[in-house]
Amino acid sequence: xxxxxxxxxxxxxxxxxxxxxxxxxxxxxxxxxKVYIQAGLHxxxxxxxxxxxxxxxxxxxxxxxxxxxxxxxxIPVANPIGLSQWRDESLNGRxxxxxxxxxxxxxxxxxxxxxxxxxxxxxxVPKKNIDLIRECMSEVLxxxxxxxxxxxxxxxxxxLSHDADIVLDLHCDLQASMHLYLGIALWPDATDLAAYMxxxxxxxxxxxxxxxxxxxxxxxxxxxSDTFPDHPIPPACFSATVELRGIxxxxxxxxxxxxxNLYSFLQNRGSxxxxxxxxxxxxxxxxxxxxxxxxxxxxxGIVTYLKQVGEHVKKDETIAEILNPLARSQVDKxxxxxxxxxxxxxxxxxxxxxxxxxxxxxxxxxxxLREDSGNLLTL
Numbered sequence: 153x154x155x156x157x158x159x160x161x162x163x164x165x166x167x168x169x170x171x172x173x174x175x176x177x178x179x180x181x182x183x184x185x186k187v188y189i190q191a192g193l194h195x196x197x198x199x200x201x202x203x204x205x206x207x208x209x210x211x212x213x214x215x216x217x218x219x220x221x222x223x224x225x226x227i228p229v230a231n232p233i234g235l236s237q238w239r240d241e242s243l244n245g246r247x248x249x250x251x252x253x254x255x256x257x258x259x260x261x262x263x264x265x266x267x268x269x270x271x272x273x274x275x276x277v278p279k280k281n282i283d284l285i286r287e288c289m290s291e292v293l294x295x296x297x298x299x300x301x302x303x304x305x306x307x308x309x310x311x312l313s314h315d316a317d318i319v320l321d322l323h324c325d326l327q328a329s330m331h332l333y334l335g336i337a338l339w340p341d342a343t344d345l346a347a348y349m350x351x352x353x354x355x356x357x358x359x360x361x362x363x364x365x366x367x368x369x370x371x372x373x374x375x376x377s378d379t380f381p382d383h384p385i386p387p388a389c390f391s392a393t394v395e396l397r398g399i400x401x402x403x404x405x406x407x408x409x410x411x412x413n414l415y416s417f418l419q420n421r422g423s424x425x426x427x428x429x430x431x432x433x434x435x436x437x438x439x440x441x442x443x444x445x446x447x448x449x450x451x452x453g454i455v456t457y458l459k460q461v462g463e464h465v466k467k468d469e470t471i472a473e474i475l476n477p478l479a480r481s482q483v484d485k486x487x488x489x490x491x492x493x494x495x496x497x498x499x500x501x502x503x504x505x506x507x508x509x510x511x512x513x514x515x516x517x518x519x520x521l522r523e524d525s526g527n528l529l530t531l
Contacts, residue, residue, distance in 0.1 A: 155215050156181075162232070163304035165250070171232040171301070173308055178211050179220035179423075187423050188313040189414075190227035191322040193256050193365055195234030195245025199396040199407060200322030204228055206404075206411035211424075219425035224418070225312055230321075231255050233302055248302050254531060256323070259306050259368035262314070263375045265292045270376070274383035282388045285376065286315040310368055318421060319369045319391035320414070324399055328499040329353060329462050331516075333366065333393040337374040339438050344420050345392060347432045348413040352462060353498040353516040357441035361527035366391040398461075399502065436496065441528045442520040445492045447513045449474060449506035453487070457513075461500055465491045471513055474506045493517030 158175040189207070191200030204226060214220050229235060234245030234255055247254055269288040274281050293311050298304040313319050325331075331353035334342050339356055346354050359371060370391035377385040396410060419428035449455075453474040459465055472489040479485040491497075495517030506512060511530060522528070 155212055160308055162308070163298060163301045165233075165301040171236070173230075173232070173305070174228060175312065176208060176226040176228065178215045178224040178226070179222050181223055183222045185222040185317040185421065185423050186315065187222070187224040187318045187320075187418060187421075188227075188316040189225070189320045189322065190230040190309065190313075190365075192228075192235065192245075193230045193309075193321060194323055195229075195231040195237070195255070196243040196399070197245070197324045198399060199324045199401050199410075201228065202402045202404075203396055203407045203410045203414070204322060206408045207414050210411060210415045214424050221423055221425060222317075224423060225316070227309070227312070230309060231305065233305060250300070250302070253302070254362070255302070256321075256364045257362040259363045259365050260293075260296065260310050261363050261368065261372075262289055262292050263372045263379075266372065267376060267379050270380075274380055274385075276383065278384040278386050281383060281385050285373075285385070285388070289314045289372070306365075309365065313365075313369055314389075316369070316389060318418075318423070319366060319389060321364075321366050321391075321393045322396060323393055324396045324401065325499045325514075326502045327398040327461050328395060329496070330397055331355065331395045331498050333357070333360065333364075333395070333441070334438075335367065335370050335374065335387070335391070337387040338370065338390055338392070341387075341390065342392060343434065344431055345394075345417050346436075346438075347434050348417045348420070348429075349394065349410070350413070350432070350435050352436050353496055354436060354438040355441045355444060355516060356438050357528055358524070360441055360529050361525075362529060364393065364529065366393045439495070439516050439518050440520055440524075442522050442524050443493065443495070443517040444528075445495065445515040445517060445521055446511050446530065447471065447489060447491060447515065448508075449489065449510045449512050450508055451476060451487050452507045453477070453505075455489075455501070455504045455506050455512065457500060459497050459513075461497060463497050465495065465497050465515060467491060467494050471497060471515075472500075489513075491515050493519060493521060 191204040329352035453476040459471040470488040500513040
């Protein structure tokens with residue numbers, strides 16, 4: 153089946169203002185495996201758009217050749233609301249201007265409502281339970297009436313993705329290495345995605361807090377498994393947040409390679425016919441999200457980084473210095489900033505100004521630094 157493009161309107165937020173979602177479908181609608189890929193949920197993160205553009209070109213060729221198995225849904229712009237939020241020549245697409253909520257938080261959590269519907273109906277056959285849960289998820293979504301434009305956007309996205317076998321949400325950090333966020337239950341099954349993408353950090357959590365989009369799709373499966381331990385409920389949705397390095401990493405050679413790697417992953421998963429390239433060696437082992445050291449500034453000033461993204465650092469090693477040009481003493485003029493753990497420096501801030509409490513860098517360590525509860529992600 154050839155490529156199809158649909159346009160879904162969003163709830164209008166203001167008179168004379170209408171926004172839309174464009175949906176590109178490859179393969180045969182309603183068949184499996186079902187794959188869902190989106191870019192730009194954080195609308196000011198550029199690499200995902202360009203990577204998905206190149207991937208869509210590859211998928212278009214595959215569609216014309218008739219080698220797409222099942223259905224592949226692509227959302228090239230997942231957040232037209234955020235894409236309109238300009239101020240002072242800068243796009244601000246991470247937080248909703250209307251309420252300051254992160255566009256990748258507070259997605260619909262269907263677990264409790266689905267649990268009510270499947271209670272007493274589960275069987276001992278995993279496939280039947282998967283089909284039942286997906287059916288009930290669709291029923292629950294049909295009963296929900298969003299109250300505002302952003303809520304309608306989130307409802308539309310989950311309506312498209314909730315029953316997919318694979319969900320990939322393309323993001324990026326500030327200055328960063330390629331890295332992934334995944335549910336614990338999806339590892340080591342996600343080894344192929346991590347290997348093809350060359351992920352330098354693989355961050356695992358059962359519940360990262362705040363219900364980001366990837367977990368709205370995947371977390372329900374292991375939560376229902378815990379609720380109904382006498383019935384087999386596998387993690388039927390492989391959902392991951394793919395962080396495509398930093399905000400300025402849009403060079404064509406780089407993103408074309410990322411698109412080819414995503415294509416190889418889809419081949420490996422059977423969504424596209426043909427032999428996938430040999431699986432590369434893993435660049436890094438997976439580590440707990442609780443082991444990430446969010447290195448914060450303790451004083452205001454100007455930042456000089458001493459360590460580069462992708463370097464391994466030791467606990468108590470200085471990764472940056474903060475200069476206070478108004479300090480009276482030499483001791484207070486230059487303040488070292490240190491890591492609290494051994495690990496990979498996989499992200500650091502773009503600007504070079506610090507204030508107390510501002511996150512300057514992130515180090516992925518093996519040892520937990522906090523409890524596995526609450527909000528484990530940044531704002």
